[in-house]
Every structure is written in C-alpha cells, then in structure tokens.
Amino acid sequence: MKNKMKKTTIELTEEQYFFLKEKSLELQKQRKHYSIVSIIRDLIEDDRKNWTLRRRVSKI
Numbered sequence: 001m002k003n004k005m006k007k008t009t010i011e012l013t014e015e016q017y018f019f020l021k022e023k024s025l026e027l028q029k030q031r032k033h034y035s036i037v038s039i040i041r042d043l044i045e046d047d048r049k050n051w052t053l054r055r056r057v058s059k060i
Helices: 014-030 036-059
Strands: none
Touching: 014 036
C-alpha cells in the first residue's frame, strides 16, 4: 500500500538541522538500506504515534 505523500519545506535552526541530520545518519548506519529521508519519516511517524497515544491516555 502506497501512502500519498506531500512535499513540504520547513525552517530549522542550525542546531535543529544538525541534530536531525546526526540522528538520521546514526540510524542509517544501523539500517543501511534506508535513506536519510526515510529515516526522518520514520522518526516523525514514531513521534506521531507516541503523541496520539499520550493524548488518549490523558483523556481517560
């Protein structure tokens, strides 16, 4: 199943950019077949799932 993708541009501070790039490169070493963009998408998806779960728990 293919997800519909949207292209976007975000503005980051240099610190944020280098942190994200460093973390992505570290994860890329563990999973060599992944691109940096794929890893960034995975990080966003993991955070989205955690955020959604925390919201559900806090509403109980």
